[in-house]
Amino acid sequence: MGALIPCIIAGGAGTRLWPVSREAMPKPFMRLPDGESLLQKTFMRATSLPGVERLLTVTNREVFFRTLDDYRLLNKTHAGLDFILEPFGRNTAPAIAAAALHTARLYGEDAQLLVLPADHLITDTQAFEAAVQAARGLADEGWLVTFGIVPSHAETGFGYIEKGQALSHGGYQVAQFVEKPNAATAQEYLKGGLHLWNAGMFCMRVDAILREFEQHAPDVLEAVNTCLAASHRKDGNREIQLELDSNAFGNAPDISVDYAIMERSQKVAVIPCQLGWSDIGSWQAVRDLSPADANGNQCNGETVLHDVHNCYIDSRKRLVGGVGLDNLIIIDTPDALLIADANRTQDVKYIAQELKRQGHDAYRLHRTVTRPWGTYTVLEEGKRFKIKRIVVRPNASLSLQMHHHRSEHWIVVSGMARVTNGEREFLLDTNESTFIKPGHTHRLVNPGVIDLVMIEVQSGEYLGEDDIVRFTDIYGRVPEPPKA
Known part of the structure; x- marks a missing residue:
């Protein structure tokens, strides 16, 4: 049996969990009540499996540094970290094809890829480990193995897997994949006992999945192969970063692995399991993680309630008062407030979709934005001005840049700042300041051992984040010049 390489797929914006989940800070980074993110929980679950020495993550280039921050807080086993960085999402088939090709080249074609979504919750880690061991046995026989969750109720929000012929290791050949059913059909599935929830997790030898790509989706495999050949790779400190070439990756078909492979292959098996699993796909699912009080309410933050029942209220920074409310979801963030009927939490995605259509920043960004060097928070803005609070981590540096x-x-x-302002370089101590004119190159560095906290006041005719010309950057955000 080859090496086990867990592969975390971190894609999607989690539009049903707006306003906490946004395009630039998607669902895997959501903090649960215990303070850990869904991504961190997935990381721990994967790296705690017996024999795991390396972890592969496929994610968007824009959230790479935030991902690395989440991992480094928990990487006590010092597992090696491989990253495949997508310039944009092309669905799960290209992502898994890239992961399989990368794994085959570096760790052998007999290696097993354990594909895990970054944003699911599993509370029974012992059952998860047992299910993975069973799946590995089937995968070594050439099966593409899925994990089917034994349904606890008639759910219309999940796809289903129908069990077929019994196989070894407690698995079954997949008879068919079924789209999300209506309520009556879901009830029949629950009674019949042949259908499982599709958890979107897979275990397979890389040579087996690559053969299935060659047979059923050769266009995906060819496009990804071409992309990998044109992509830039960096190695060091037990980390590998493979940054996919944007032009080549754009030629990969936008298709899920379910449609491209799983629904067409005859070599798909399923392991039935009960893992304490949730896809955290809506605010109702988040709500289910917390116990209710005597009135059926679950509240995070300070609240004063009168005649309020069956409500979920999440407001970490602002007092919420409620009178005469029933069965509502209320999510308050510094720049957006969601109020929804608790029976319609799946429809929150329509709010996010409309904001995206309008080009509204609240679809993409929070008021506090993470950068490789730290964070910035927009405190106030108006016509021709913007005020930010900037936090730069110790030894971190903004790029050498200019604004028009x-x-x-x-x-x-x-804290202490080392500033480049035009031709000058100097130190700024607490309560000191500097002014940077348009067109001047400048850079900000934190040379100290504590966070550097600054207030930045921007003035000008255009204050968009795209008015940045970067010259040098320690985080690779400036394209390397072509080799002579």
Whole structure:
């Protein structure tokens, strides 16, 4: 049996969990009541499996540094980390094809790929480990193995897997995949006992999945193969970063692995399991993680309630008062408020979709935005001005950059800053400031051992984040010049 390489697929914006989940800070980074993100829980679940020495993650280039931050807090086993960085999403088939090709080349064609969504919750880790061991046995026989969750109720929000012929290791050949059913059909599935929830997790030898790609989706495999050949790879400190070439990756078909492979292959098996699993696909699913009080309410944050029943209220920074409410979901963030009927939490995605159609920032960004060097928070903005709170981590550095349309005034609140401003380089201490004119190259570095906190006041005719010309950057955000 070859090496087990868990592969975390971190894609999608989680539109049903707006306003906490957004395009630039998607669902895997959501903190649960215990303070850990869904991504961190997936990381721990994967790296705790017996024999795992490397972890592969396929994610978007824009959230790479946030992903790395989440991992480094927990990587106590010092597992090696491989990253495949997508310039944009092309669904799960290209992502898994890239993961399989990468794994085959570096760890052998007999290696087993354990594909895990980054944003699912599993509470029974012992049952998960047992299910993985059973799946590995089937995978070694050439099966593409899925994990089917034994349904606890008639659910219309999940796809289903129908069990066929019994196989070894407690598995079954998949008779068919079934789309999300209506309520009556879901009830029949529950009674019949042949149908399982499709958890979107897979275990397979890389040579087996690559053969299935060659047979059923050769266009996906060819496009991804071409893309990998044109992509840039960086190695070091037990980390590998493979940054997919944007032009080549754009030629890969946008298709899920279910449609491209699983529904066409005759070599798909399923392991029935009960894992304490949830896809955390709606605010109702998040709500189910917390116990209710005597009135059926679950509240995070400070609340004052009168005659309020069966409500979920999440407001970490603002007091919420409620009178005469029943069966509502209320989610408050610094720049957006969601109020929804608790029976219609699946429809929250329509709010996010409309914001995206309008080009509204609340679809993509929070008021606090994560960057490789730290964070910035927009405190206030208006016509021709914007005020930010900037936090730069120790030894971190912003890029050497320039703006065409705005000036910036930096004031140090705490810590020490090393500033490049045009031709000058100097230190700024607490309560000192500097002014940067439009067109001046500048850089901000934290040379200290504590966070650097600053206030930045921007003034100008255009204040968009795309008015940045980067010259050098330690985080690889400036394209490397072509080799002579």
